[in-house]
Amino acid sequence: MPEVTFVESLRMTLREEMQRDPSLMLIGEDIGRYGGIFGVTKGLLEEFGPYRVRSTPISESAIIGSALGAAMTGIRTVAEIMYIDFTPCAMDQIVNQVAKMRYMSGGKVKIPLVIRTQEGGGRGNAAQHSQSLEALFFHIPGLKMVVPSTPYDARGLLKSAIRDDNPVIFIEHKLLYATKGSIPDGEYLIPFGQADVKREGKDVTILSFSYMVLKALKAAQHLAGEGIEAEVIDLRTLVPLDLETILRSVRKTNRVLIVHEGCRRGGIGAEIACCIQEEAFDYLDAPIERIGALNVPIPYSEPLENAVIPKEEDIIRGVKKLLYQT
């Protein structure tokens, strides 16, 4: 089991899939010679040539739209939007074209398209380079959504995403790129819609995804020191959502905390909380708690940014509140 970084895992996966499927194409800004601003596509241009690794001008609408056109006509495509903050520049193409094309046509077209993008704050990148916008896409029918938290999951899920015949938004967190993890040598796929229990516990369930899983695990470790056993579930894919695993855990712990980095108001947590209370109302011993970013844009200055984005302490506090220990 070699240790690799998140970036290496993604790159390895893209390379393997490009070798496997000679039609697979990558398209996006600065992904060629430069290798992507986070280095994910480094070396791929040299190996697969400019037709299959297409660096584009800054034209988000056309990147998504052309990826869609290519996917509809037989070219499996991975499009990259450098920051999820720029998906609004291509919103019509993502929401009105990519997500609806198959349905509008009565189910007659396959859209083997992955939109890889990157989100999250924590690096002083301010309001237009730090957002977590998954809730916008969660609300829109027609897109699958993947939010991995480890190099292992990223590899297995990216493979599934690429081989999927539906549009998939694959969201990476910028603070995950340098994190390390071990992955097996052989090929493996992780199917969509399977959450992963990253830590077992009996007192409270923490539901999370992407970078917040790391914070949740740290918080859980801290809580264990105080005798509180938190179960940490990494959702891994938001669409489809593994409600079964969630409910199984809720029926065991009877207490739920949902943690995400997107704005709390109208975030994914609201939807998940509703689903739980709709399906397992009588199992709940306390109101479901949600932790998300404060409802403001991400500010630049460090103390301000820290105040806005959820922290390990917030999670600890949230768990204690659920257990009426505050």
Next chain:
Amino acid sequence: MTELIDQTLYLKMYEQMLTIRSFEEKAIELFEHNLIRGNIHPCIGQEAVSVGVCSVLRKEDYMLNTHRGHGNCIAKGADLKRMMAELLGRSTGYCKGKGGSMHIADFEGGNLGANGIVGGGLPIAVGAGISIQNRGTDQVVACFFGDGAVNQGTFHESLNLAAIWKLPVIFICENNQYALSTPIREAISISKISDRALAYGIPGVTLDGNDVRAVYTQMKGAVERARSGKGPTLLDCLTYRFYGHFTGDPGRGMTYRSKEEMEEWWGRCPIKRFRESLFREGILSEGKEKEIQIRVKTSIEEAVRFALESPFPDPEEAIQDLFY
């Protein structure tokens, strides 16, 4: 020999133009009888562009269409029955009732779909062009859009991408003078939309879009250029929609257009002009015309009957077809 081919082709083109006109007239009638819901955007008056362009295309070539797209569908070889069924929201329609007038797609016939968003199809056309380039075939993409779309950001991004990568895409502006109610002369400050090609270093031509032969000839040149890997072309086809923007347009669009203007354009009706020239050249005779008219009438009637006899989709189907 060539002459014979031309004659057959011209007759076929003429029949297609008539089919489009009749289809639209019938669709308006059905709409007025509340058999079609929502709205339709008739392309009456623009038949020469649809037919001139699509006559150059092969079945495997791609087309991107607009909200005013029935004519382009028919010219690209769509089945009238399934089109009409879609307009009537029936389960036998091209999109099983999910798309309607504005979203007809026929992937088998190379029709990658009509778009409800002005300028929405241009980036997709670029993608189809990429696909052709990567697969190494000699297909082309015909991307239709209206004069209203030329001021959308997607126009700019798409033409630039197609130009830098020399993609086999022909950008066809159906310049019918109005974006809903806004005249093109107020929406741009240059005299010819084709001049925008200068901004991307690609050829741009403005032409008489009501002259089906002119459209055919220019399209042929552009397609040859595209098939030989020389890149995209912008065709600005000057035409006019005789009907309003859509079936909900007050006074069929005469609140923002003058009678004189309308009459002037009727004088240039593409079907009338083509018919006259075909008679003049002895390609069309009254007998042949009669035959064509009957065939067109029958096919439209059959399409309507088929659509009316088709069932509506089962409501539960509404939650199917989203994912593969």
Next chain:
Amino acid sequence: MKGEGFMEEDTKTWLELYRLMVKIRRFETLTGELFASGKIPGFIHLSIGQEASSVGVCSVLRKDDYITTTHRGHGHVIAKGGDVKRMFAELMGRETGYCKGKGGSMHIADFSIGILGANGVVAGGFPIIVGAGLSIKLRGTDQVAVCFFGDGASNRGPFHEALNMASIWKLPIVFVCENNQFASTTSVHYSTSVKSIAIRGEAYGIPGRSVDGNNVLDVREAALEAVERARKGEGPTLLENRTYRLRGHFEGDPQRYRTKEEVEKFSEKDPIRQFQTFLKNQKILDEKIDQEIWNEIDQELQEAIRFAEESPFPQPQEALKDLYVEEGESLIERRLV
């Protein structure tokens, strides 16, 4: 460089232009150092090598004229009269900064002197400047609005929509493309199929002009013509300042997309060095005055840095302010468990 038959007025102006260019250069250099030493978080985009464009254009603007700037916008802010103290404070995330620490390098604005803000989205300034132009027209003033943007932005949709709208309405706008040859890592020769961005003016029926963007006097002259045209109500102009970004896209950019030789070649066309030589040849500047200028500026900037460093960080709860004009908890719903 031009300069035949100049007058005394010119020499004063020219020295002022030179001083501003030096100020931008030093500001950017010091910012780079502060970033390297960890005193500035996030990322920064330096405009070293592009000073002539900022200064040339802004030197013909009035205080009440508007500009929108870009992620590479420190130079524009300084040239438009921005306060370096508040700029450094903002870069360091302090409460005395232009945006009270909420914006940072990519989002500096000073509405009191017409700076409608820098933008983190490439081409983000285009639609805003159209609105400013429209507002000028509706209010009937003779202000002018200038939109700075890079070559990368000229391939994005908003460029297209904005130039068209400004043209059909004859808005008092000057679109200034700082063609520094690269959109992040992508060469303009790859991303654009025409030789000059200025050609794109033809698609909108507006004059396009391309000048040596490293020659401050050329830029100034072209900008003056465009600004006058706008003030007279004759509509927008597209101005392309051909320049070269001597630093990476952002600090820390490994710059694999260009060679050292290329950068060295363009260093010889350094706008400050060129102007310095010109002024010395014209006997307007000598070694002593030059040294004084650099010293004075360094002193001012060091003081500004000190001001920033001594300024406090904002209180965490400040994060919940300034979102709406109407303040109130119900709007933010600030609850954290």
Next chain:
Amino acid sequence: MNFRELTNTEAMVEALKEEMTRDPSIFIIGEDLVAHGGIFGQFIGLPEAFPGRVIDTPISETCIVGAGLGAALTGMRPFVDLHFADFTTCAMDEIVNQVAKIRYMFGGQAKIPIVIWAPDGAGLSAAAHHSQSLEAWFIHTPGLKVVSPCFPYDVKGLIKTSIRSDDPIIFFMHKKIFSRKGPVPEEEYVIPLGKADIKHPGTDVTIITYSIMVLHALEVAKEMEKEGIRVEVLDLRTLWPMDWEKIAESVTKTHRVIIAHEACLTCGFGAEISARIQEELFDELDAPIFRVGAYRVPIPFSPPLERFVIPGKESLKKTLYNLFGKEIDSK
């Protein structure tokens, strides 16, 4: 007050006319406004009454919103017409990254008195690109206020308040309510943002709703009376800021809640309201909170499909029966 009957459209025109007369910095900008007074007649008479202040644009949604923003930053009060809520996607960067963030990003320097107005909703067989209800996006985006009234009285009062607001407003109106009539006073009045309105009082269950769903809820409330169930219908009118006080008051009284909107159920505004109620009023609830919204598919064209996808009176009724454990009469 002297009341007369106006349609929603007339109420809106009247509000705009009064405000434009009062304040010369207000102008309207968008596509196809002059020829027909807007594609829904929503500005009828205004182009003539205020020449030069109702501005037609080319089809350039990004730049229409952006231009509104720029004008707002420089002393004007733009009212932006976006044709269809679906087209917010074409101006998404402007709305999410610029309009919503500029004041905050720049440390509170700017005022942004802009109203972005768009008709939303389905039910007219306008298919997937002209039928969406997207309010949840803008509620999730910090920096915007979102308004979505249903009655002429509320429309007029809220249009006036929105225009006078120094913060950006997204104003949605359902396409199917334009010609609906209702009483509107002749006298001047405004309705503050963030105030819900009880449209039908009741004690057994609260339906929290807005826009066209209020009409369905009212019908259901009347029918339920016969069955002895007293339904309270709470019309939010303003979605953000949300009138939490009034919601809490009603829930504390009825202990049962249904939240209804036409937008896609998943991650719709109902999710937020529901989650918040169960967080803060957990012990007040006698039953799970039920939500009513559209299926998670695009809006299909064909009438039977469209009717199936969007919620209406029947889905509300079914939910009520569910909530009270009643048999559903299969009609």
